[in-house]
Amino acid sequence: xxxxxxxxxxxxxxxxxxxxxxxxxxxxxxxxxxxxxxxxxxxxxxxxxxxxxxxxxxxxxxxxxxxxxxxxxxxxxxxxxxxxxxxxxxxxxxxxxxxxxxxxxxxxxxxxxxxxxxxxxxxxxxxxxxxxxxxxxxxxxxxxxxxxxxxxxxxxxxxxxxxxxxxxxxxxxxxxxxxxxxxxxxxxxxxxxxxxxxxxxxxx
Numbered sequence: 175x176x177x178x179x180x181x182x183x184x185x186x187x188x189x190x191x192x193x194x195x196x197x198x199x200x201x202x203x204x205x206x207x208x209x210x211x212x213x214x215x216x217x218x219x220x221x222x223x224x225x226x227x228x229x230x231x232x233x234x235x236x237x238x239x240x241x242x243x244x245x246x247x248x249x250x251x252x253x254x255x256x257x258x259x260x261x262x263x264x265x266x267x268x269x270x271x272x273x274x275x276x277x278x279x280x281x282x283x284x285x286x287x288x289x290x291x292x293x294x295x296x297x298x299x300x301x302x303x304x305x306x307x308x309x310x311x312x313x314x315x316x317x318x319x320x321x322x323x324x325x326x327x328x329x330x331x332x333x334x335x336x337x338x339x340x341x342x343x344x345x346x347x348x349x350x351x352x353x354x355x356x357x358x359x360x361x362x363x364x365x366x367x368x369x370x371x372x373x374x375x376x377x378x
Contacts, residue, residue, distance in 0.1 A: 176285065179203050179212050182221030187270055191219055194277040206234075214241040217284065219277075221270060222246045222255065230258040239263025243284050247272075256291070266290030288365055316373055319361045327354040332371040 178198035180191045188202060203209070203218075205226055212218055220227070228234050230246075238244060239262060246259040247270040256267040265284040268276065280290045317325050323344075330340045337351045344351075355367075364370050 177201060177213055177216040178281075179208055179216060179218035181208055181218055182224055184221060184224075187221060190271060191277070194274040194281070198281075209238045209242070209244075212238075212242055217243040217245070217281070219245045219247055222248050222259070223270075230255065230262060232262075235262035235264075239265075245280065245284060245290070260289070260291065289368075291368070316362055320358060324354050324358050324361075327351060328358050328370060328374060331355060331358075331367055332374045 176198050178195055179201045180188050180195065181203045182188050182191075183204045192200060198217075201208070201212075203211075204224075206228070209218060209220075222230070235244075243265045244263070246255070246264045246267040248255055248267075249270045251267065251269050259267045266280050266289060268280055268290065272280075283290050316328075320328060326344060327340060330343060335343075337348045337355075341348045341351045359365065359370065362370065362373060364373055
């Protein structure tokens with residue numbers, strides 16, 4: 175059973191988090207010492223509003239995130255806080271009171287070695303990557319592995335467009351877009367949109 179630290183002094187929040195933590199060895203913590211005590215392969219959901227926690231630009235976070243899988247949570251989340259958490263190694267960031275189903279999906283993603291990035295921040299990262307790294311000819315090989323429609327979906331996805339917009343532009347349903355993206359990721363051997371963008375834009 176995987177160890178999961180719930181780092182908060184907010185009893186109501188801890189009670190909410192326990193609702194999605196089934197299947198984990200749950201430990202409660204109320205201060206930074208709990209992060210030091212967490213085993214190297216442990217995971218923690220951190221209430222970033224907890225008094226006494228270092229600011230997100232504090233280098234201590236890099237020490238903790240180097241060997242542990244940390245998730246950040248805010249009662250009032252923001253893109254800036256999301257990016258700041260990712261910059262110091264957090265594996266994900268979400269609304270503290272997100273639905274249990276959403277939190278379970280986040281935990282599953284992180285436990286599988288992935289990162290959970292909110293859709294707005296993902297679009298922002300992909301947009302910045304696209305402008306910074308024009309695709310060289312050498313990266314065109316990926317297209318040969320996809321159908322014409324899959325190539326269209328992939329190119330729109332790496333521009334940071336959400337599924338709804340892609341569906342509208344191509345005249346297909348969001349469900350079909352999701353199916354195409356699943357097929358694209360599988361064929362190209364990448365885990366998510368960010369890795370897809372790195373491949374398509376020549377950064378991989």
